[in-house]
Amino acid sequence: MTEKTKKFQLKLPIETANLEIIREFVAKIAQNTGFSEENIHRIELAVDEASTNVIKHAYKGTKSDRKYIFVIVSNYSDRLEIDVVDSGRGFDPKQIKIPEMDIYLKNMKRGGLGIYLIKTLMDKVEYKIKPGVKNQVRMVKYKAIN
Protein backbone atom coordinates (compact mmCIF):
# COMPACT_ATOMS: atom_id res chain seq x y z
CA MET A 1 0.00 0.00 0.00
CA THR A 2 1.37 3.38 -0.89
CA GLU A 3 1.44 6.09 1.70
CA LYS A 4 -1.02 8.89 1.14
CA THR A 5 0.77 12.19 0.67
CA LYS A 6 -0.27 15.72 0.01
CA LYS A 7 2.21 17.85 -1.90
CA PHE A 8 2.43 21.61 -2.14
CA GLN A 9 4.86 23.41 -4.39
CA LEU A 10 6.05 26.98 -4.73
CA LYS A 11 8.27 28.36 -7.50
CA LEU A 12 9.66 31.86 -7.09
CA PRO A 13 12.38 34.11 -8.52
CA ILE A 14 15.37 34.39 -6.21
CA GLU A 15 14.65 37.63 -4.38
CA THR A 16 14.88 38.20 -0.65
CA ALA A 17 11.47 39.92 -0.83
CA ASN A 18 10.02 36.46 -1.48
CA LEU A 19 11.18 35.06 1.88
CA GLU A 20 7.97 36.38 3.37
CA ILE A 21 5.86 34.37 0.88
CA ILE A 22 7.92 31.23 1.55
CA ARG A 23 7.49 31.59 5.32
CA GLU A 24 3.75 32.12 5.09
CA PHE A 25 3.42 29.16 2.71
CA VAL A 26 5.18 26.64 4.99
CA ALA A 27 3.69 28.10 8.17
CA LYS A 28 0.17 27.73 6.83
CA ILE A 29 0.72 24.09 5.87
CA ALA A 30 2.41 23.28 9.19
CA GLN A 31 -0.50 24.92 10.96
CA ASN A 32 -3.09 22.89 9.04
CA THR A 33 -1.08 19.77 9.81
CA GLY A 34 -1.51 20.36 13.52
CA PHE A 35 1.99 21.37 14.62
CA SER A 36 2.28 23.48 17.77
CA GLU A 37 2.97 27.21 17.51
CA GLU A 38 6.54 26.57 18.62
CA ASN A 39 7.14 23.95 15.95
CA ILE A 40 5.50 26.04 13.25
CA HIS A 41 8.04 28.74 14.12
CA ARG A 42 10.90 26.22 14.00
CA ILE A 43 9.85 24.95 10.57
CA GLU A 44 9.29 28.48 9.25
CA LEU A 45 12.72 29.62 10.45
CA ALA A 46 14.57 26.55 9.12
CA VAL A 47 12.97 26.98 5.69
CA ASP A 48 13.75 30.72 5.75
CA GLU A 49 17.41 29.91 6.47
CA ALA A 50 17.67 27.31 3.68
CA SER A 51 15.90 29.65 1.25
CA THR A 52 18.13 32.58 2.23
CA ASN A 53 21.16 30.44 1.40
CA VAL A 54 19.73 29.66 -2.04
CA ILE A 55 18.77 33.29 -2.74
CA LYS A 56 22.15 34.65 -1.59
CA HIS A 57 24.55 32.00 -2.84
CA ALA A 58 23.12 29.32 -5.16
CA TYR A 59 23.34 31.24 -8.41
CA LYS A 60 26.37 33.39 -7.65
CA GLY A 61 28.56 33.60 -10.74
CA THR A 62 26.13 31.61 -12.89
CA LYS A 63 24.66 33.06 -16.06
CA SER A 64 21.43 31.08 -16.06
CA ASP A 65 18.38 33.21 -16.76
CA ARG A 66 16.24 30.69 -14.95
CA LYS A 67 17.11 31.55 -11.39
CA TYR A 68 14.35 30.09 -9.33
CA ILE A 69 13.85 28.64 -5.91
CA PHE A 70 11.40 25.78 -5.41
CA VAL A 71 9.87 24.96 -2.06
CA ILE A 72 8.09 21.62 -1.98
CA VAL A 73 6.20 20.55 1.12
CA SER A 74 5.09 16.92 1.44
CA ASN A 75 2.69 16.03 4.18
CA TYR A 76 3.05 12.37 5.25
CA SER A 77 1.08 10.72 8.02
CA ASP A 78 4.04 10.82 10.39
CA ARG A 79 6.07 13.81 9.16
CA LEU A 80 6.35 16.98 7.15
CA GLU A 81 9.13 17.06 4.57
CA ILE A 82 10.24 20.34 3.09
CA ASP A 83 12.55 20.42 0.08
CA VAL A 84 14.27 23.65 -0.86
CA VAL A 85 15.53 23.23 -4.41
CA ASP A 86 17.59 25.24 -6.89
CA SER A 87 19.49 24.55 -10.11
CA GLY A 88 22.50 26.69 -9.26
CA ARG A 89 26.16 25.90 -8.86
CA GLY A 90 25.68 23.51 -5.93
CA PHE A 91 28.08 22.82 -3.09
CA ASP A 92 29.79 19.94 -1.38
CA PRO A 93 27.73 19.03 1.69
CA LYS A 94 30.89 17.54 3.24
CA GLN A 95 32.39 21.01 3.24
CA ILE A 96 29.58 22.41 5.35
CA LYS A 97 31.02 23.18 8.71
CA ILE A 98 28.68 23.20 11.66
CA PRO A 99 30.27 25.92 13.77
CA GLU A 100 31.18 25.30 17.38
CA MET A 101 29.01 28.09 18.69
CA ASP A 102 31.14 29.11 21.67
CA ILE A 103 34.30 29.45 19.56
CA TYR A 104 32.28 31.06 16.80
CA LEU A 105 30.85 33.70 19.12
CA LYS A 106 34.26 34.46 20.61
CA ASN A 107 35.54 35.25 17.13
CA MET A 108 32.55 37.54 16.57
CA LYS A 109 32.17 36.60 12.91
CA ARG A 110 28.94 36.61 11.00
CA GLY A 111 27.52 34.16 8.50
CA GLY A 112 27.18 30.41 8.75
CA LEU A 113 24.62 30.74 11.52
CA GLY A 114 21.81 29.54 9.24
CA ILE A 115 23.23 26.04 8.75
CA TYR A 116 23.57 25.61 12.49
CA LEU A 117 19.98 26.76 13.02
CA ILE A 118 18.54 24.41 10.38
CA LYS A 119 20.25 21.43 12.01
CA THR A 120 19.10 22.47 15.46
CA LEU A 121 15.50 23.24 14.48
CA MET A 122 14.67 20.19 12.35
CA ASP A 123 14.70 16.45 13.08
CA LYS A 124 16.57 15.47 9.93
CA VAL A 125 18.46 17.36 7.20
CA GLU A 126 19.65 15.76 3.94
CA TYR A 127 21.45 17.19 0.93
CA LYS A 128 21.28 15.95 -2.67
CA ILE A 129 23.53 17.98 -4.93
CA LYS A 130 23.75 17.92 -8.75
CA PRO A 131 25.36 21.25 -9.70
CA GLY A 132 23.51 23.10 -12.46
CA VAL A 133 20.74 20.49 -12.44
CA LYS A 134 19.11 20.05 -9.06
CA ASN A 135 20.38 20.88 -5.60
CA GLN A 136 18.08 19.90 -2.80
CA VAL A 137 18.02 20.42 0.93
CA ARG A 138 15.42 18.17 2.53
CA MET A 139 14.29 19.07 6.04
CA VAL A 140 12.09 16.73 8.04
CA LYS A 141 9.94 17.35 11.10
CA TYR A 142 8.19 14.36 12.66
CA LYS A 143 4.70 14.74 14.07
CA ALA A 144 4.71 12.17 16.85
CA ILE A 145 7.78 13.38 18.71
CA ASN A 146 6.60 16.95 18.47
Add this chain to the structure above:
Amino acid sequence: MEKFEVFRKEMGTVRVLNIQGFLDAHTAPDFENELQKIIDEKSYRIIVNLDGLQYISSAGLGVFMGVIEEIRNNGGDLKICCAAPKVFKVFDLLGFPSLYEFYDGEEKALKKFGEK
Protein backbone atom coordinates in the same frame (compact mmCIF):
# COMPACT_ATOMS: atom_id res chain seq x y z
CA MET B 1 3.10 42.85 3.36
CA GLU B 2 5.18 42.18 6.42
CA LYS B 3 6.72 45.38 7.60
CA PHE B 4 10.02 46.30 9.11
CA GLU B 5 10.67 49.65 10.73
CA VAL B 6 13.52 51.21 12.67
CA PHE B 7 13.04 54.14 15.05
CA ARG B 8 15.87 55.97 16.70
CA LYS B 9 15.99 58.06 19.84
CA GLU B 10 18.65 59.54 22.08
CA MET B 11 18.66 59.06 25.84
CA GLY B 12 21.56 61.15 27.14
CA THR B 13 24.69 59.60 25.65
CA VAL B 14 22.89 56.40 24.72
CA ARG B 15 21.40 55.74 21.28
CA VAL B 16 18.32 53.55 21.26
CA LEU B 17 17.17 51.76 18.11
CA ASN B 18 13.68 50.36 18.27
CA ILE B 19 13.14 47.72 15.60
CA GLN B 20 9.71 46.47 14.67
CA GLY B 21 8.20 43.84 12.42
CA PHE B 22 10.08 41.14 10.58
CA LEU B 23 13.87 41.04 10.45
CA ASP B 24 15.14 38.66 7.76
CA ALA B 25 17.65 38.69 4.88
CA HIS B 26 15.41 41.17 3.08
CA THR B 27 15.15 43.73 5.87
CA ALA B 28 18.52 43.18 7.62
CA PRO B 29 20.28 45.78 5.39
CA ASP B 30 17.89 48.51 6.68
CA PHE B 31 18.75 47.65 10.26
CA GLU B 32 22.45 47.47 9.47
CA ASN B 33 22.38 50.91 7.82
CA GLU B 34 20.76 52.53 10.85
CA LEU B 35 23.21 50.87 13.20
CA GLN B 36 26.14 51.84 11.02
CA LYS B 37 24.99 55.49 11.00
CA ILE B 38 25.25 55.56 14.80
CA ILE B 39 28.72 54.00 14.72
CA ASP B 40 29.82 56.45 12.03
CA GLU B 41 28.84 59.23 14.45
CA LYS B 42 31.24 57.61 16.90
CA SER B 43 28.45 56.79 19.31
CA TYR B 44 29.27 53.45 20.84
CA ARG B 45 26.66 53.20 23.60
CA ILE B 46 23.73 51.51 21.92
CA ILE B 47 20.55 49.77 23.01
CA VAL B 48 18.52 47.78 20.50
CA ASN B 49 14.94 47.56 21.72
CA LEU B 50 13.19 44.53 20.22
CA ASP B 51 9.77 45.33 21.60
CA GLY B 52 7.58 45.02 18.52
CA LEU B 53 9.92 42.67 16.67
CA GLN B 54 7.86 39.68 15.61
CA TYR B 55 10.42 37.60 13.76
CA ILE B 56 14.18 37.30 13.38
CA SER B 57 16.34 35.00 11.25
CA SER B 58 20.10 34.52 11.29
CA ALA B 59 20.49 37.37 8.79
CA GLY B 60 19.26 39.68 11.55
CA LEU B 61 21.53 38.11 14.14
CA GLY B 62 24.43 38.55 11.73
CA VAL B 63 23.94 42.32 11.92
CA PHE B 64 24.57 42.23 15.69
CA MET B 65 27.67 40.09 15.12
CA GLY B 66 28.96 42.43 12.44
CA VAL B 67 29.18 45.52 14.66
CA ILE B 68 29.93 44.31 18.17
CA GLU B 69 33.70 44.11 17.80
CA GLU B 70 34.04 47.71 16.60
CA ILE B 71 31.69 48.96 19.33
CA ARG B 72 33.61 47.20 22.11
CA ASN B 73 37.00 48.13 20.69
CA ASN B 74 35.87 51.73 21.14
CA GLY B 75 34.92 51.21 24.75
CA GLY B 76 31.20 50.95 24.13
CA ASP B 77 28.60 48.24 24.19
CA LEU B 78 25.45 47.12 22.44
CA LYS B 79 22.77 45.90 24.80
CA ILE B 80 19.53 44.24 23.79
CA CYS B 81 16.18 44.62 25.46
CA CYS B 82 12.55 43.69 25.36
CA ALA B 83 12.73 40.59 23.15
CA ALA B 84 9.52 38.55 22.90
CA PRO B 85 10.04 34.88 23.91
CA LYS B 86 9.83 33.71 20.29
CA VAL B 87 12.53 36.17 19.24
CA PHE B 88 14.75 35.59 22.28
CA LYS B 89 14.68 31.85 21.59
CA VAL B 90 16.52 32.36 18.31
CA PHE B 91 19.26 34.38 20.04
CA ASP B 92 19.39 31.74 22.74
CA LEU B 93 19.70 28.81 20.30
CA LEU B 94 22.81 30.46 18.89
CA GLY B 95 24.34 31.22 22.28
CA PHE B 96 24.05 35.01 22.01
CA PRO B 97 23.30 35.56 25.71
CA SER B 98 26.94 34.66 26.43
CA LEU B 99 28.12 37.54 24.25
CA TYR B 100 25.40 40.20 24.66
CA GLU B 101 23.56 41.53 27.67
CA PHE B 102 19.79 41.05 27.42
CA TYR B 103 17.31 43.03 29.53
CA ASP B 104 13.56 42.72 29.85
CA GLY B 105 13.10 46.50 29.99
CA GLU B 106 14.77 49.46 28.27
CA GLU B 107 15.21 51.28 31.57
CA LYS B 108 17.31 48.48 33.01
CA ALA B 109 19.60 48.60 30.00
CA LEU B 110 19.86 52.40 30.28
CA LYS B 111 20.71 52.10 33.95
CA LYS B 112 23.53 49.71 33.07
CA PHE B 113 24.96 52.46 30.87
CA GLY B 114 24.69 54.84 33.82
CA GLU B 115 21.76 56.72 32.33
CA LYS B 116 18.65 57.10 34.45
